[in-house]
Amino acid sequence: MADFGATELDAFRAETRTWLEANYPSSLNEPMGEDDAPWGGRTASYSNPDVKLWLDRMGAKGWTAPTWPKQYGGGGLTKEQAKVLEQELRRIKARPALMSFGIWMLGPVLLEYASEEQKQRFLPPIVRGEIRWCQGYSEPGSGSDLASLQTRCEDKGDHYLINGQKVWTSYADHADWIFCLVRTDTTKKHEGISFILFDMTSPGVEPRPIKLISGSSPFCETFFTDVKVPKDQLVGKLNGGWDIAKRLLQYERQNISASGFGGTGGGFDLIDVAKEHVGVDDDGRLLDGDLRSRIAAHKMDAAAFMLTVRRAEMEAKANAGPSAATSIIKYAAAKMNQERTELMMEALGLQGLGWEGPGFSGDELGAPRAMLRAKANSIEGGTSEINLNVVAKRVLGLLDHQ
Incomplete structure (x- = not known):
């Protein structure tokens, strides 16, 4: 009997391959700077205009969010079709069309918790990369114990008024909008938190970049002073934001794990670096046996790890969302990325000690910065200690000792 499902999938693959080959800009195969990372947003500018062209083309097809429903701007693809698209993108070594907290974190919870009006308003611009989002979660004194947050959101009749401070807000100084946890009831802890969206250009919003030891400033302190927010931008129920927050953290950990591992520590392969700087024996093996092993x-x-991530992604799609197992993957990803960047530094030897000036390539100068940056992997998106607690309680079923 003919396998019509396979035949239809083969046809989709052929159409996808043809479209990608005709629409993927060849200039994106050339090395590009950090400024050309496709974050999207209202004020985005790229030294290579083909970055924007690729985003526009993929966004118009909904393929930046291929499995999201078409009525919200997504591609409306089945899991099988989305896998084919992923394979075809990998085949041509395509750069990501869009890197977006809206795609990775906010969009999935809007699909689950937002009103129909909010989905129609916010999801299509996320798919097209028109709005760049940041995440307002952690506060001074409310990091690991996120539910102790104190940013106040008061009901003023026809609007909400927000006052408080967030910290470690990734790219807040470049973001257009923020998805934010606020306290709407001071008499309760978890049950007094709400989830709200607002424009970063609203009067009273002030992001201040934090310079890291690596020399970069991807994080900000963000201050809110009498920020007025329309009531229709509250997502879910009033005081029901903690459930949304937990769900979003699962998506965040899943995507940090899937996308954050393996891409740092310089722009070249660890084995190639070690062979070049340490040397090889007559059989082509790395001379340092301990480092080799x-x-x-x-x-x-x-x-x-990457096979496990793919399996978890498939299970998450089958179960309509990620599970607490994302904490296992997040913990492992942090540990492995730190290990990788440290091995890269060891392999580079003296060439890994450069910070600026002549005598070092751009990749070599990037290695120590990547190693220092990786130290935050075990803190951001939930500390390793917190993730181990989640694993103990929700995966292994262990109880706290009294």
Whole structure:
């Protein structure tokens, strides 16, 4: 009997391949700077205009969010079609069309918790990369114990009034809008939190970049002083934001794990770097046997990790969302990325000690910065300690000792 499902999928693959080959700009195969990362947003500018062209083309098809429903701007693809699209993008080594907290974190919870009007308003611009989002969660004194947050949101009749401070707000100084946790009831802890959206250009919003030891400033302190927010921008129920917050954290950990591992520590492969700087024997093996064995073990762990991530993604789609197992993956991803950047530094030897000036390539100068940046992997998106607690309680079913 003919397998019509397979035949239809083959046809979709052929159409997708043809479209990608005709629409993917060849200039994106050339190395580009950090400023050309496709974050989208109202004020985005790129040295290579093809970055925007690629975003526009993919966004118009909904393929920046291929499995989201078409009525909200998504691609409306099945899981099988989305996998084919992913494979075809990998085949041509396509750069991401869009890197977006809206795609990775906010959009999935809007699909689950937002009103129909909010979905129609916010989801299509996310797909097209028109709005760049940031996340207002952590506060001074309310990091690991996020539910102790104190940013106040008061009901003023026809609007809400927000006062408070957030910290470690990624790219707040570049973001157009923020999805934010606020306290709407001071008499309760978890049950007094709400989830709200508002424009970062609203009067009273002030982001201040924080310079890190790596020299970059991806995080900000963000201050809110008498910020007026329309009531229709509250997502879900009043005082029901903690459930949304937990769900979004699962998506955040899943995507940090899937996208944050393996891409730092310089722009070249760990094995190639080690062979070049340490040397090889007559059989082409790395001369340093101890370093060779540790790199081999790391590479095997990395391959197993990526297979596990893919399996978790498929399970999450089948179960209509991520599970607490994302905490396992987030913990492992942080540990492995820190290990990778440290191995890269060891392999570079003296060439890994540069910070600026002549005598070092751009990739070599990036290695120490990446190693220092990786130290935050075990803090951001939920500390490793918190994730281990989640695993103990929700995955292993262990109870706190009294």
